[in-house]
Amino acid sequence: MPKGTDRPTTNSGQWKYDQSSNRLELQNCLGVGDGFGKMRPDFVTNRGGCSFPVERRWLLDEVGFAEIPAALDHSVCMDMLAALDRAISRRAGSRNLLDVAACERLATNLKNHAQLGPLLPRGAVAVQCTLFDKSAWRNWLVALHQDLSIPVQERVSHPECSGWSEKEGVVYVQPPVAVLQTLTAVRVHLDDCMSDNGPLRVVSGSHRHGRLSAEAATALRDLSGERECVAHRGDVLAMRPLILHASSKAQARGPRRVLHFLFGPEELPCGLRWHCAV
Numbered sequence: 617m618p619k620g621t622d623r624p625t626t627n628s629g630q631w632k633y634d635q636s637s638n639r640l641e642l643q644n645c646l647g648v649g650d651g652f653g654k655m656r657p658d659f660v661t662n663r664g665g666c667s668f669p670v671e672r673r674w675l676l677d678e679v680g681f682a683e684i685p686a687a688l689d690h691s692v693c694m695d696m697l698a699a700l701d702r703a704i705s706r707r708a709g710s711r712n713l714l715d716v717a718a719c720e721r722l723a724t725n726l727k728n729h730a731q732l733g734p735l736l737p738r739g740a741v742a743v744q745c746t747l748f749d750k751s752a753w754r755n756w757l758v759a760l761h762q763d764l765s766i767p768v769q770e771r772v773s774h775p776e777c778s779g780w781s782e783k784e785g786v787v788y789v790q791p792p793v794a795v796l797q798t799l800t801a802v803r804v805h806l807d808d809c810m811s812d813n814g815p816l817r818v819v820s821g822s823h824r825h826g827r828l829s830a831e832a833a834t835a836l837r838d839l840s841g842e843r844e845c846v847a848h849r850g851d852v853l854a855m856r857p858l859i860l861h862a863s864s865k866a867q868a869r870g871p872r873r874v875l876h877f878l879f880g881p882e883e884l885p886c887g888l889r890w891h892c893a894v
């Protein structure tokens with residue numbers, strides 16, 4: 617196996633996720649070949665064993681997130697930033713960007729992306745696109761939370777739907793957990809996002825506990841710890857919206873812009889309809 621290839625020498629091993637140590641191990645497997653023999657993925661870095669689509673799918677489902685380094689060319693990110701600058705100067709808010717042609721195109725490209733496409737359910741549609749633009753000048757933090765709301769066309773009366781709200785003219789609802797479990801968020805890093813840029817921090821495996829109370833969320837975070845998701849421009853992070861996540865204020869001067877797409881099934885239950893689907 618030549619040095620640097622990321623194909624598994626054998627993919628017959630079993631994955632084991634040890635909650636107490638927060639580590640993921642591939643057992644009885646020659647590992648993902650680097651040309652030097654046995655190698656196992658290191659969950660702390662999430663590097664080394666996770667570049668094969670099947671393994672990423674496993675990470676997304678079981679650990680709640682999967683990283684795809686260098687998923688997009690820098691030129692794509694720069695074009696996107698220019699298009700966003702033009703679009704956002706003409707509109708209020710940065711939550712519902714799927715009606716911006718460049719965002720709509722990128723959503724389609726993500727669905728067809730060789731590494732990301734296999735992580736999305738068949739027939740998935742993009743239902744939301746938000747720009748998170750953080751810098752020392754436009755600074756904010758988000759406390760530990762799960763993403764529980766989805767953008768819909770209109771209110772419906774259904775006992776399993778709650779938490780209705782309206783933001784930037786769009787209606788949001790908290791649907792049943794079963795709906796939230798079908799969703800995938802895809803975060804496209806348009807800038808480098810290092811420790812001092814206020815990166816996302818996630819609690820591995822927390823998405824598997826359904827909707828969590830504030831107390832349960834804190835307890836799980838204290839037990840499992842947090843993983844900082846640093847990234848370079850062009851890297852993509854796929855995650856389950858139910859995973860506990862948070863982020864701190866940026867210390868660095870440079871911008872940290874992330875386009876956050878939400879993908880879901882074409883049809884919703886409970887009489888709900890997406891606000892927009894691409």
Ligand SMILES: O=C(O)CCC(=O)C(=O)O
Pocket residue numbers: 748758763814815816862863874876
């Ligand atoms: O990008 C961030 O720092 C936070 C994003 C966030 O809170 C969210 O996706 O719900």
